[in-house]
Amino acid sequence: MFGTRKKEDPSKKEESDKSEPQEGNEANYFTLMEQIDDIMVSLENLKPMLKEFSPIMDYIKKKI
Template sequence: MQVDVFSKMMFGDNAKQKTEKEEVQEEEVSPANEEETIDYMYIMNQIGSIMNSLDQIKPALKELAPMVSAIKKKIM
């Protein structure tokens, strides 16, 4: 288990050990875990939250658009 100097500097001493542990865990995945159910209600709630945030940000973006256009004209 030889760790090169770059990996040791960037990721510490445990970099190689972590990747080996992850490989072992990936091999142990059973077919039952592959058939996990997707929580569509959670996903839809998250999408709704994102859309609400965009609706709140939209007025601020409309105010910034003329300033961005003016800066763009000065640069060009």
């Protein structure tokens, strides 16, 4: 439907895997932890608003 699929040469894939720097994993881990921290801070900021909506959500649950 979208055209023919090109198969990759396995020998080229092995070469690209070997050329990746190992230090990149540490940077990704650090970035991931920063993003998780940002999400947690956002959730803490949303908590008061969610408390205001909880009666509405309870009402909807009862109706369903």
